[in-house]
Amino acid sequence: MNLFLILFGKIFVFLSSFLNLGSGSTWPGHIALSINKNFLKDTLTKRKFKIILVAGTNGKTTTGKLIKEILETNNNKVFHNEAGANLINGVASSIIKNSTFFGNLNFQYAIYEVDENTLPTLLKFFSSDFIICLNLFRDQLDRYGEVNIILDKWRKAFGKLKAKTTLVLNSDDPQIASLGKKSKAKVLYFGVDEMRKTELEHASDSTYCPNCGSKLLYKRVAFSHLGDWMCESCDNKRPIPNLEKLVSYPLPGLYNRYNTNAAVLVSKSLGINQYFITRVLKKFKPAFGRQEKIYINGKTLQIFLSKNPVSFNQSLMTVKGLKGKNILIALNNKIPDGRDVSWIWDVDFERFIDSFKNIFVSGDRTYDMAVRLKYSFKNSHQKLSVFENYKEALKFGLKKINRKEVLYVLPTYSAMLDLRKILTGKSIL
Amino acid sequence: MKNRQSSIVNHQYSLTIGWLYPDLMSTYGDRGNIIVIQKRCFLRSINTKVKRLSVGFSVQELKNCDFFFMGGAQDKQQKIVSNDLSKDKIKLLKEKIEAGTTGLYICGAYQFLGKYYKEADGNVIPGLGILDLHTEHPGEKSERLIGNIVVEVDLVGLTPTTYEVGDRKIEEKHIIVGFENHGGRTYLGKDVKPFGQVLKGFGNNGIDKTEGAIFKNTFGTYLHGPILPKNPQFADYLIEKALNIKYKRKIQLTFLDDFFEKKARKSVLQEIIS
Numbered sequence: 001m002n003l004f005l006i007l008f009g010k011i012f013v014f015l016s017s018f019l020n021l022g023s024g025s026t027w028p029g030h031i032a033l034s035i036n037k038n039f040l041k042d043t044l045t046k047r048k049f050k051i052i053l054v055a056g057t058n059g060k061t062t063t064g065k066l067i068k069e070i071l072e073t074n075n076n077k078v079f080h081n082e083a084g085a086n087l088i089n090g091v092a093s094s095i096i097k098n099s100t101f102f103g104n105l106n107f108q109y110a111i112y113e114v115d116e117n118t119l120p121t122l123l124k125f126f127s128s129d130f131i132i133c134l135n136l137f138r139d140q141l142d143r144y145g146e147v148n149i150i151l152d153k154w155r156k157a158f159g160k161l162k163a164k165t166t167l168v169l170n171s172d173d174p175q176i177a178s179l180g181k182k183s184k185a186k187v188l189y190f191g192v193d194e195m196r197k198t199e200l201e202h203a204s205d206s207t208y209c210p211n212c213g214s215k216l217l218y219k220r221v222a223f224s225h226l227g228d229w230m231c232e233s234c235d236n237k238r239p240i241p242n243l244e245k246l247v248s249y250p251l252p253g254l255y256n257r258y259n260t261n262a263a264v265l266v267s268k269s270l271g272i273n274q275y276f277i278t279r280v281l282k283k284f285k286p287a288f289g290r291q292e293k294i295y296i297n298g299k300t301l302q303i304f305l306s307k308n309p310v311s312f313n314q315s316l317m318t319v320k321g322l323k324g325k326n327i328l329i330a331l332n333n334k335i336p337d338g339r340d341v342s343w344i345w346d347v348d349f350e351r352f353i354d355s356f357k358n359i360f361v362s363g364d365r366t367y368d369m370a371v372r373l374k375y376s377f378k379n380s381h382q383k384l385s386v387f388e389n390y391k392e393a394l395k396f397g398l399k400k401i402n403r404k405e406v407l408y409v410l411p412t413y414s415a416m417l418d419l420r421k422i423l424t425g426k427s428i429l
Numbered sequence: 430m431k432n433r434q435s436s437i438v439n440h441q442y443s444l445t446i447g448w449l450y451p452d453l454m455s456t457y458g459d460r461g462n463i464i465v466i467q468k469r470c471f472l473r474s475i476n477t478k479v480k481r482l483s484v485g486f487s488v489q490e491l492k493n494c495d496f497f498f499m500g501g502a503q504d505k506q507q508k509i510v511s512n513d514l515s516k517d518k519i520k521l522l523k524e525k526i527e528a529g530t531t532g533l534y535i536c537g538a539y540q541f542l543g544k545y546y547k548e549a550d551g552n553v554i555p556g557l558g559i560l561d562l563h564t565e566h567p568g569e570k571s572e573r574l575i576g577n578i579v580v581e582v583d584l585v586g587l588t589p590t591t592y593e594v595g596d597r598k599i600e601e602k603h604i605i606v607g608f609e610n611h612g613g614r615t616y617l618g619k620d621v622k623p624f625g626q627v628l629k630g631f632g633n634n635g636i637d638k639t640e641g642a643i644f645k646n647t648f649g650t651y652l653h654g655p656i657l658p659k660n661p662q663f664a665d666y667l668i669e670k671a672l673n674i675k676y677k678r679k680i681q682l683t684f685l686d687d688f689f690e691k692k693a694r695k696s697v698l699q700e701i702i703s
């Protein structure tokens with residue numbers, strides 16, 4: 001039965017890519033699951049490879065890519081679901097794509113980046129060797145309701161884990177750090193040592209003790225609600241991380257330190273030699289849209305996917321740190337972006353906007369972003385140019401910069417795909 | 430010389446905004462409402478002072494507030510707020526609201542002003558009991574009420590303008606747009622008026638077509654979006670109201686260019702129609 005589904009799916013993938021309909025990252029899995037809802041259980045229970053799940057609001061793709069490259073440098077065979085295809089159907093599709101015609105998966109590792117809501121569902125079908133929980137921030141509340149609802153689901157699912165699973169948790173996110181408490185799984189923590197702030201940012205969700213509900217005390221803050229936290233009422237505090245500092249990091253931005261530390265911690269606990277880890281960190285190229293550079297007509301663009309308040313703040317801070325002067329913001333509200341755009345009011349544009357010289361705005365909801373930015377300037381909004389059309393925005397933006405400058409592009413997810421399509425002339429998903 | 434100075438001082442209006450639990454009651458960009466009120470005042474040389482009334486604030490802080498704002502929250506946060514609101518605080522807030530202090534209360538805050546909230550499991554959480562309304566969650570299996578919402582309001586004093594969406598003419602004074610996301614269903618008692626009638630979306634309970642509630646100068650609504658950036662005419666309406674009450678005379682605000690705001694409203698309306 002499952003062999004048939006795999007064969008059928010593989011033909012589907014072949015036809016789909018042959019006819020240029022996309023790479024088949026979700027549909028084959030969708031069909032397989034609708035015929036056999038235990039498809040994942042059947043194909044993964046008796047596996048001979050290790051599974052690493054990467055979950056969290058921000059950083060899944062970069063963390064997954066880092067681990068994959070480290071394992072591959074160590075001569076391991078690795079397969080993964082495609083970036084963005086992080087629901088059950090995406091995981092199922094990756095199995096179909098990577099199976100032999102006899103239904104075998106000849107790999108040592110599978111790395112799946114999983115959507116917040118999908119994680120508990122996946123754990124019902126198969127056990128995982130590693131589960132990395134990067135963070136939980138407010139994101140697309142219109143789809144899932146509240147951060148606490150997701151946390152409750154994770155806590156329940158982790159309560160059923162067995163000792164052979166390792167939970168890799170962010171020590172600096174109070175809610176995430178507490179997820180291992182009632183689990184039989186082994187727990188490892190990663191954090192960062194660079195915490196320069198003492199005050200919490202506006203876009204912070206989990207600043208109350210997960211144990212007793214008291215307001216947490218932060219000695220230092222990295223960003224959002226990530227920091228060196230403690231509860232005065234019940235002794236709950238940031239666990240001491242197993243890893244919080246590396247000699248060097250492949251990508252700028254504090255958020256990437258978390259991603260890198262998580263990836264390195266997993267690699268080390270898999271026994272990978274430091275030599276291979278360092279080698280990857282030195283030559284690592286970002287995943288598409290995550291600080292990816294694109295060169296066009298002698299000018300440089302760099303794309304910083306910015307999909308929720310925390311990732312937007314981090315993008316703005318990193319661009320400001322790179323002394324960027326020209327930014328293009330593209331706001332869409334398609335399903336992958338979240339249909340509701342109110343979250344842009346939780347981004348701290350006020351902290352950064354006056355340091356930029358030219359600000360271009362575009363996307364399906366360009367005027368919502370224009371309104372948001374208009375209210376964020378200290379005085380007038382002269383630096384702001386609004387475009388209904390991406391091409392115009394890109395054209396104008398590139399014209400305004402010289403060859404030494406960079407046009408920093410901060411798009412939401414679907415806007416990033418749209419812009420890349422225009423820039424590289426081909427679609428991704 | 431002295432006289433001239435005092436006349437300048439006379440023209441300098443100011444508002445004290447009491448932002449209740451900014452770190453707890455704040456989802457969906459609700460702080461956008463504060464940003465918009467502050468900036469629209471600033472552009473008209475009206476001074477604003479925003480008081481952040483967080484857990485542990487003193488009752489006295491409520492006293493000289495001319496405007497209250499409270500945003501929505503996750504359930505867990507709401508319980509913390511509930512614990513912090515002592516009898517004294519509730520009493521003074523109630524007195525101020527009954528005396529006509531202007532205020533805007535969104536989603537969770539709106540529910541909170543009512544008599545009670547019945548949770549999905551049947552557990553009843555008492556509200557502040559200031560507004561004659563109550564909210565019930567019909568059970569975990571029931572759908573949340575999520576989506577774009579358009580409400581027709583009838584507020585005296587809003588300047589009407591008309592514009593076209595597709596082939597329809599819309600009178601702006603009647604239309605408020607926003608985004609709603611709530612599990613609870615609110616039912617109004619006889620002492621409050623609805624904020625508006627639902628043209629598209631769910632509103633208070635998805636059944637009776639009412640949205641929000643008005644009691645004196647207190648406005649409760651489910652509209653996120655946030656509500657004020659997309660509906661600047663309503664923002665000005667609230668500012669005027671707060672000024673009129675504070676200075677006990679009619680104060681007219683100067684005109685502001687709302688080109689981007691109008692375009693943003695139009696894109697929501699177009700999305701809803703298509």
